[in-house]
Amino acid sequence: MNFSFLSGGRYDLFGAFWVTVQLTFFAGVGSLVWGTILAGMRVSPVPLMRGFGTVYVNVFRNTPLTLIIVAMSVVVSNKLGLVLANRASFTFITDNNFRLAVLGFVVYTSTFVCEAVRSGINTVPPGQAEAARALGLRFSQVLRIVVLPQALRSVVGPLASVLIALTKNTTIASTIGVGEAALLMSEMTENESNALVSVFTLFALGFLVLTLPTGLLLGWLARRVAVRR
Amino acid sequence: MTTSVLFDHPGPRARRRNALWSAAFALAVVAALWWVLATLGGKHELDSAKWHPFATADVWRNFLLPGLLGTVKAAALSMVFALPLGVLLALGRLSDHAWLRWPATVVVEFFRAIPVLLLMFFAQAFYFTYTQVGSDSRPLFAVVTGLVLYNASVLCEIFRAGVLSLSRGQGEAAMAIGMRKGQMMRFVLLPQAVTMMLPAVISQLVVVLKDTALGGQLVGYVDLMRQANTLTANFSNSVATYTVIALLYVALNFLLSVLAGRLERWIRVRRGARPPRVGVPLPGGLAEGAAPGGANGPAGAEVAR
DSSP, X not given: OOOGGGTTSOSOHHHHHHHXXXXXXXXXXXXXXXXXXXXXXXXXXXXXXXHHHHHHXXXXXXXXXXXXXXXXXXXXXXXXXXXXXXXXXXXXXXXXXXXXXXXXXXXHHHHHHHHHHHHHHHHSOHHHHHHHHHTTOOHHHIIIIIIHHHXXXXXXXXXXXXXXXXXXXXXXXXGGTOOSHHHHHHHHHHHTGGGHHHHHHHHHHHHHHHHHHHHHHHXXXXXXXXXXX | OOOOTTSOOOOHHHHHHHHHHHHHXXXXXXXXXXXXHHHHHHTTSSOHHHHGGGGSHHHIIIIIHHHHHHHHHHHHHHHHHHHHHHHHHHHHHXXXXXXXXXXXXXXXXXXXXXXXXXXXXXXXXXXXXXXXXXXXXXXXXXXXXXXXXXXXXXXXXXXXXXXHHSOHHHHHHHHHXXXXXXXXXXXXXHHHHHHHTHHHHHHHHHHHHHHHHHIIIIIOXXXXXXXXXXXXXXXXXXXXXXXXXXXXXXXXXXXXXXXXHHHHHHHHHHTOOOOOOTTSOOTTOXXXXXXXXXXXXXXXXXXXX
């Protein structure tokens, strides 16, 4: 294996992986919030919200993420005029594409979060919600105070797989030119074709370092917070 | 109105409140839609000239159907290669011999932990540098290689979960009538595991179909996603093109998802009612029909992507 291409600072490997981490973080937080709201809609007493949640999840879960990310740039930004950065800034295009990509990941990943949370709601014994209703709590209170805290604890495991999938999916941001790991790798495979296996090993290791500890850590957390019944 | 334990049966006041919420929500959705349509209309994206191409046979014959064919071809090829490889890996991971178990485990964990896109990029550069694969077929080779490596690992985990979820009596009975380990796997455990995991396998097909779009956009394979670029370049109607393409993908994947759900219910009924697992609606449960494969159910691998 030949890693000589790393010397001379031609490639900002850590910078690229840092962008991957940032994409994962912001999209992860956004998906968790929006996905939980969607799950709330899907179990709510308002039929219209239930319908919206169902349609939203079924449409975006079945659309390729690549298509969503490309449409974020070509349709949402160019045609609908959604601009998420300061036009006067020197880093306008970079910032705007980064934020559009995050938004695209949230749109897609939240559907998986929603389904995970909803299956978590199913694991809470009906007696919990019945007791809460008997106390006179409203739907929003039942959900917020009694059911969701228990449901979320039981879905840390599935949410961890969603997070790991998201980490891997951030490579798709390279479609709209966000300078993360996959974009750098595609550049390097073209320039360093004599060290192809080394380049691949390097990036594979990078993703192993990101995904394996996440899985182990959240697996440990899942066992720790699981509700014992 | 479905009954749910999360809220009381609505009385007159609750019904009024729900109607109010419905109205407010409908208003918000309609306002958002109105804004989108007005903005797009203002940019002449909704003109009939931009949508008309999709009503002509030429566009379907020359762009959409060939694209769809490319997408289905890549997905089908990947599945055809990934299924047997997945079974082999599962056999390896379930083996009693450590020298088989460990390599299989390492391979599966490795390919599950890295993005498919990296595999596709690497496969493409690899075929370019080290093989004689022509430039026409190289994108297809790269896409299928990446998808096979990733999905074989995922399918391995699905089959393994299926075998592990069988009751121990199955294997013990096979041993008792004098079967060898190979026979037990071949005639008793695997057939049951594969049948039981069929819904998860079909769900995985949805994942494969969606991932082929990656090859269209970034590896240069001619599929539905690639045709979007060509169509947009020809008719400069990006909004119309992406809407139509997205609808095609959603329709195809939705059909597969429905098939998977049907199959899952059919298998559950055929095997007799089993104790509810996570993701299976509880009797009088809190929400109607949840996604197949919730928490750590055997279909859990489906959650990824």
